[in-house]
Amino acid sequence: MNRIAPSVRASRGIVLPLSLVMLVMVTLLAVVAIRGVTTEERIAANLRSSSVGFEMAELALRHCEEIVWNGEDPTGTIKLDAVKFVESPPLGARWNPPSSANANWADPVSSLTPSNVPTGVAAPRCMIEEALGDSGGYTIRFARGTRPTMYIVTARGFGDNSATNFPATVQSQLRPNPIAP
Secondary structure, eight states: OOSSHHHHHHHTTSHHHHHHHHHHHHHHHHHHHHHHHHHHHHHHHHHHHHHHHHHHHHHHHHHHHHHHHHSBOTTSOSBHHHHEEESOSSTTOTTSOSSTTOHHHHOTTTSBOOSOOOTTSOOOEEEEEEEOSSBTTBOOOOOTTOOOOEEEEEEEEOSSSSSSSSOEEEEEEEOSSOOOO
16 A cells, blocks of 8 residues: 555646746746846937937037137138128027028038047037127127127037937027127
8 A cells, every 4th residue: 555645646737837837937027127128228329329419519519619719610711701690580590490491500601510520420510690789688788889799609419320310409609709898
C-alpha cells in the first residue's frame, strides 16, 4: 500500500497553470517598462529639438543685433540700411504677417541667415525693423534735432532640418545711440 500517492496526485496539475500566470505577469511588466522607456525617449527628443530651435533663434537674433550695433555684419557685406524695414505697419509686426505664406521670412533681403549655422538643422532667420517715435505704448525721449530710432529685431529658429517643426521666435528692442539725459 502506498500512502504518499494521493498527495502527489493532487499536486500534479498546479505547476503548469501557476507558471503560465507568472509568465504572463512578467511579460506584462516587460511591456509596460518598454513602453515607458519609449515615451521617455520621445519626450527627451522633443525637448532637445525645442532647445535646438531656441538656440538657433538666439544665434540669428545675435547676428542681427550685431548688424544693428555696428551698422554692418562682421564681414562688412551686409549693411544695416539695406536690410531694415522702416515703420512697418503695425509697428513691430512685420515678422508675423497675417498671411500663412510668411513671405517676409522667405525673402533673403528681408530676413537674414547667420553664416555659422551647424549642419542638421534648418537655417534660422532674423529681421530688423526700424521704429520711429512713439512705439509700443511708451514714448521714447530724444534730444532736439535728432532722429528717434529704435530697432526691433526678431529671429526664428527650428529644432530639426525642416522649417516647420519646433519653431522658436525671440525678439529684442535696441536703441544703438542712446541720448544722455
